[in-house]
Amino acid sequence: xxxxxxxxxxxxxxxxxxxxxxQDYGKYCILNHQDVVVGAVADGAGSAKHADVGAKLAxxxxxxxxxxxxxxxxxxxxxxxxxxxxxxRKLFSKIVxxxxxxxxxxxxxxxxxxxxxxxxxxxxxxTPDWLAAMQIGDGFMVVGxxxxxxxxxxxxxxxxxxxxxxxxxxxxxxDEMQVNVVSGSQKFICASTDGLERVAIRMSDWTPFPPFxxxxxxxxxxxxxxxxxxxxxxxxxxxxxxxxxxxxxKTLLLCLYAPT
Amino acid sequence: MPVGLPEFAENPENRCPxxxxxxxxxxxxxxxxxxxxxxxxxxKEDLLKDxxxxxxxxxxxxxxxxxxxxxxxxxxxxxxxxxLIADGVxxxxxxxEYALDLLETRKATYKENGIQYYRPWVFLITDGAPTDSxxxxxxxxxxxxxxxxxxxxxxxxxxxxxxxxxxxAPPERPPVTLKGLDFSSLFVWLSTSMKRVSSGxxxxxxxxxxxxxxxxxx
Numbered sequence: 001x002x003x004x005x006x007x008x009x010x011x012x013x014x015x016x017x018x019x020x021x022x023q024d025y026g027k028y029c030i031l032n033h034q035d036v037v038v039g040a041v042a043d044g045a046g047s048a049k050h051a052d053v054g055a056k057l058a059x060x061x062x063x064x065x066x067x068x069x070x071x072x073x074x075x076x077x078x079x080x081x082x083x084x085x086x087x088x089r090k091l092f093s094k095i096v097x098x099x100x101x102x103x104x105x106x107x108x109x110x111x112x113x114x115x116x117x118x119x120x121x122x123x124x125x126x127t128p129d130w131l132a133a134m135q136i137g138d139g140f141m142v143v144g145x146x147x148x149x150x151x152x153x154x155x156x157x158x159x160x161x162x163x164x165x166x167x168x169x170x171x172x173x174x175d176e177m178q179v180n181v182v183s184g185s186q187k188f189i190c191a192s193t194d195g196l197e198r199v200a201i202r203m204s205d206w207t208p209f210p211p212f213x214x215x216x217x218x219x220x221x222x223x224x225x226x227x228x229x230x231x232x233x234x235x236x237x238x239x240x241x242x243x244x245x246x247x248x249x250k251t252l253l254l255c256l257y258a259p260t
Numbered sequence: 261m262p263v264g265l266p267e268f269a270e271n272p273e274n275r276c277p278x279x280x281x282x283x284x285x286x287x288x289x290x291x292x293x294x295x296x297x298x299x300x301x302x303x304k305e306d307l308l309k310d311x312x313x314x315x316x317x318x319x320x321x322x323x324x325x326x327x328x329x330x331x332x333x334x335x336x337x338x339x340x341x342x343x344l345i346a347d348g349v350x351x352x353x354x355x356x357e358y359a360l361d362l363l364e365t366r367k368a369t370y371k372e373n374g375i376q377y378y379r380p381w382v383f384l385i386t387d388g389a390p391t392d393s394x395x396x397x398x399x400x401x402x403x404x405x406x407x408x409x410x411x412x413x414x415x416x417x418x419x420x421x422x423x424x425x426x427x428x429a430p431p432e433r434p435p436v437t438l439k440g441l442d443f444s445s446l447f448v449w450l451s452t453s454m455k456r457v458s459s460g461x462x463x464x465x466x467x468x469x470x471x472x473x474x475x476x477x478x
Contacts, residue, residue, distance in 0.1 A: 160409075162274045162376035199268040204374030209269035216266055236265045245268060 001128065002034035002260045006226035007041075007253040010237035012195060014247040023051040023119075024193045024249040025059045031070045034260075036079050038066040038125045039253045043139055043193035045118035045167055050110075054103060054117030058168055061102045062123050065095050082130035082183055089179045092123065092134040096177060099168055118167040122191050128257050131182045131189070136173050137165045140197055142208045144188030144217060150208040154178045156197060165194075188217045189255040195248035220256035276316045276378040276458045277333060277366055278450075279359045282344060283386035283417075284323040289346035292387060292417060292441055297343050299443030306451035307336045313451070316378075316458035320362065324348075324355035325391070333366050352386060353394035356428070360400055363410060378457050380410040383450065384428075385438075389421030398428040405430035415446065415474065436474035445473035 011022035023044030030037050040062040044051025070079065083091065103117045120137025133141055138156035145151065156165070166176040190213060192200065200212045223229045236242065237250055282296065300321075307313050314336045321331040321341050325348040331341040363380050370377050382401075401412050414425050414435035425435045438446060452469045 161379045198271050200266075201271075202269045203271045203376065209267070211267035212269060213266070215264060232265075239265060241265070242268075 003037040005255040009251040012248040021052045024251040025055040026251045026253045042119040048118040049116040055119040088132040118169045138194040143186045191253040193251045195250035277380040281384040285350040293346040295441040295443045299447040303447035313455040325351040349391040350388040351392040352390035353397040356397035385415045387417035
């Protein structure tokens with residue numbers, strides 16, 4: 001058994017019209033002999049001048065930190081033991097602090113303000129037996145456990161109004177950070193930015209919409225090499241049917257623990 | 261390959277509520293009320309041209325005096341207010357409080373139904389001076405505005421008591437004097453602003469179009 005994963009972002013029609021770049025970014029890495037998968041997605045704030053730079057830098061920083069954790073000699077077998085809620089919060093707080101200081105350095109270097117790099121951030125680390133995740137701002141993460149309904153890990157963090165959220169660069173980012181630890185053998189993970197929220201989540205009670213997630217999960221089951229064999233995801237993200245429903249940037253990060 | 265592409269959850273449209281709070285006191289009789297009626301017609305037509313705005317914007321009209329709900333919140337395709345008739349005094353304080361209560365009720369309805377919404381707009385148009393006590397209304401306007409509960413716009417038509425209006429309108433958004441009776445330009449501006457707000461995105465401060473129809477009084 002091993003993790004297989006794929007991530008794709010696609011620019012929204014609104015940004016296309018305004019000739020703006022895609023301000024979403026997502027990345028994952030598979031560590032520890034295929035047993036650990038780490039993923040991160042970020043959505044650059046529409047109001048931020050260099051949102052695309054901020055989102056990419058935030059995600060790359062997270063992935064680098066996890067690679068370093070695994071490489072470091074201490075503890076002997078990093079991430080081999082499930083984190084409890086408190087440990088997970090500590091780990092993610094440290095990661096967010098590093099993300100913020102990396103963004104600050106970038107801002108100084110390029111003569112930007114930190115707000116020019118504002119973005120949301122969703123991160124997870126998963127083994128076959130447990131998953132720890134965090135979220136700052138909106139977007140969503142859904143996990144599938146065998147024999148159970150798909151589960152939404154966090155309610156997107158929204159203010160009273162639909163166009164408000166928290167960013168990693170906000171003063172209260174760490175206070176607003178949501179953390180969740182799930183034990184049990186989750187098989188399927190989907191992390192996404194808010195561009196897909198309205199089509200994937202039923203917002204009246206914040207439940208994942210199964211007919212949205214099941215085909216994505218099936219696709220991963222049937223696709224041993226999703227990074228090479230990504231036509232299905234590309235077709236979906238580019239489909240007119242989808243872009244009639246959302247004009248925002250969209251990101252799909254999908255993982256499945258499957259037989260090799 | 262999977263049977264098909266992912267199917268979509270059906271969610272209600274995000275809503276963008278706006279209350280037109282209109283002075284229909286006797287002094288508005290004649291050309292002002294005619295132009296205002298025409299302006300509202302233009303507002304509707306212009307909003308209908310934009311698919312997203314016509315799905316999202318919900319408009320209601322409160323007139324004074326007496327204070328009356330002329331049109332409860334509806335999306336523009338259902339927006340068919342009866343023509344305004346100028347008559348009566350100017351209970352502006354009561355009208356503002358009525359409008360703010362109406363807004364709270366609407367927000368509660370949204371919440372009960374899992375509908376997400378943008379920051380509401382209250383749009384006051386007057387040519388007079390309040391004939392009732394307006395201090396409490398002014399306080400609610402200022403508190404609501406500074407807490408980000410709604411955006412309050414005050415538009416003065418010639419003859420309005422600017423001194424009082426400046427005390428009612430939030431300091432961050434001072435009243436605007438309409439140039440002559442150019443309600444058409446005002447309502448095209450309002451419609452354009454609604455289109456921008458209803459296509460607005462997370463965290464985006466929506467830049468409003470320039471106020472060509474009036475003079476901002478700071």
